[in-house]
Amino acid sequence: MPEPTITSKSLPPAMQPGAVKTSPAGASDAKPAVEQQIPWEQIEAKPLRSPNFLNLKPKNPNLSLFFGNRAVGEKESGLRYDQLIAMGFVPAKPEDVITNLGHPCPPSLCRDGRIMYGDLILLKIARVDYIGNQKWNEQNARLRMKKPGVTIEGGGKEHQNADGRLQPTQALNVPDAIRNKVSMYVPPLAEVDAATKDNT
Numbered sequence: 001m002p003e004p005t006i007t008s009k010s011l012p013p014a015m016q017p018g019a020v021k022t023s024p025a026g027a028s029d030a031k032p033a034v035e036q037q038i039p040w041e042q043i044e045a046k047p048l049r050s051p052n053f054l055n056l057k058p059k060n061p062n063l064s065l066f067f068g069n070r071a072v073g074e075k076e077s078g079l080r081y082d083q084l085i086a087m088g089f090v091p092a093k094p095e096d097v098i099t100n101l102g103h104p105c106p107p108s109l110c111r112d113g114r115i116m117y118g119d120l121i122l123l124k125i126a127r128v129d130y131i132g133n134q135k136w137n138e139q140n141a142r143l144r145m146k147k148p149g150v151t152i153e154g155g156g157k158e159h160q161n162a163d164g165r166l167q168p169t170q171a172l173n174v175p176d177a178i179r180n181k182v183s184m185y186v187p188p189l190a191e192v193d194a195a196t197k198d199n200t
Helices: 079-087 127-145 156-161 176-181 189-199
Strands: 063-069 114-117 120-126
Touching (some): 079 120, 120 127
Antiparallel strands (some): 114 120
């Protein structure tokens, strides 16, 4: 009976059973190298940074992006989403955005032609409307803080550079006889800074 043509005898010497494997450089790989643990002192302290997929940018520079709540609470109320749509926001599409590195939107965030992350959905709005709203909020906050008698004459820089500050003589409603004997002491800013440095 003829021998089969494919046997271990017909293999090249390097592939025969029991042959010692060699690397391309000719070194023997018969004994695997024992891995040594890197000592704790030689390990560099560094965090494991996960990529920020949520920091997306609009392709159109005249648009602003905003992650809004799509579903809130146990019953997943869509009231907040409806409010954002009524304000002028529109769901952003994956082709509207890119990552910080210029890559397309990650597929794991895309669902039904929209960009969703858990209960958040990415919305877009005209930049002039979004920045205009932020400016309006800032102006209203400044107006609420402005009260009679609180504003300082001149800029804040001039006030900080002054050697001394005005004495708040009208801070307490006391008779003139007592006010002439006792007065409030307001230290200059240089003295306050020096005392702060000594305490640190």
